Amino acid sequence: MTEEKLLDVIGLKTYFYTLAGVVQAVDGINLDIMKGETLGIVGESGSGKTVTVLSILRIIPPPGKIISGKILYKNEDLMTKKESEMLDIRGKEIAMSFQDPTTSLNPVFTIGDQIIEVIKRHQKVESKEEAVKRTIDLLKEVGISDPQSKIWHYPWEFSGGMKQRIAFARAIACRPQLLFADEPTTSLDVTIQAQILDFLRDLKKTFNMTLVLISHDMGVIYEMADRIAVLYAGRNCETADRDTIFKNPRHPYTKALMTSVPRIGTTIDELKTIPGEIPDLVYPPAGCRFHPRCQYAKPICSKEIPIYKDSGDGHFIACHRWREIE
Ligand SMILES: Nc1ncnc2c1ncn2[C@@H]1O[C@H](COP(=O)(O)OP(=O)(O)OP(=O)(O)O)[C@@H](O)[C@H]1O
Ligand code: SF4
Ligand SMILES: [Mg+2]
Secondary structure, three states: OOOOEEEEEEEEEEEEEEOOEEEEEEEEEEEEEEOOOEEEEEOOOOOOHHHHHHHHOOOOOOOEEEEEEEEEEOOEEHHHOOHHHHHHHEOOOEEEEOOOHHHHOOOOOOHHHHHHHHHHHHOOOOOHHHHHHHHHHHHHHOOOOOHHHHOOOOHHHOOHHHHHHHHHHHHOOOOOOEEEEEOOOOOOOHHHHHHHHHHHHHHHHHHOOEEEEEOOEHHHHHHHOOEEEEEEOOEEEEEEEHHHHHHOOOOHHHHHHOOOOOOOOOEHHHHOOOOOOOOOOOOOOOOOOOHHHOOOOOHHHHOOOOOOEEOOOOOEEOOOOHHHHO
């Protein structure tokens, strides 16, 4: 792993302007991603993982809007790019496999057409035959049997797990430098999960790809991630290397989550030993958003937002009291 920063997200805020009020979904998130590493992102449902990635790619659907922040990719702020420039970046430089492949694949085109479109946009191909061949190879790589005939099938002809693999094949079609995989193994059986994880490892090794892995499966995160960022209610809690997060966490939320080193198949929700629910982000708690559920909360916690900062050795924490708690 090199120490070159590939992506640096600073103070990202993305809100949704709904009839029920303003959903403060991502409220000042920071993420730095080093070239070649695998960063795991964890947090309960609704913590802002997907919205963060959609913001980085600048594909937030209405009524959402990026309010502020910098998204530095190779030192250039993606927030200042024109849409035409973003079209060149998406898929080729930075790609995402979506959490819900049912909505990310277009039902009126064959899966082959959808993958070929990405290949033709970003890569030099001599002929349609060459693009077809590459697509067949990709489908084979992600474990689709009989890809020569399946390539001309429509998304609705596949099961949920198969659709997920097809969406995944499309995301990696142009060998992006940075891949966001949002729950890539959810709904797949264990054998296919293992195949996908091996495939990701190979991709990383062969193309020096940088991977951001979002998963509820703490076993997958433990197996794959070099570093882990823990989010809660649209903000950072803690970021550190994998072993520190699992064995020596400092933030009360991470401490409560990481009671044991899980095996593949253990979801974050099963690890949860914390009473209460993630807050309504239209009316989030003042100060530290975790304070209503935190056993260590003091009056300052409901008044002041804890600053997310380096506690030493690149171990970042947002908590007023982590030193006392230790
Ligand atoms: N289109 C939208 N309109 C309104 N609110 C939204 C929209 N999309 C997301 N949100 C809200 O933004 C917050 C963060 O959602 P996000 O999908 O990023 O969570 P997540 O961490 O990816 O959760 P999960 O683990 O369930 O995938 C949630 O409160 C969600 O309800
Ligand atoms: S800032 Fe306070 S409420 Fe928040 S995690 Fe730390 S101790 Fe708990
Ligand atoms: Mg999500």
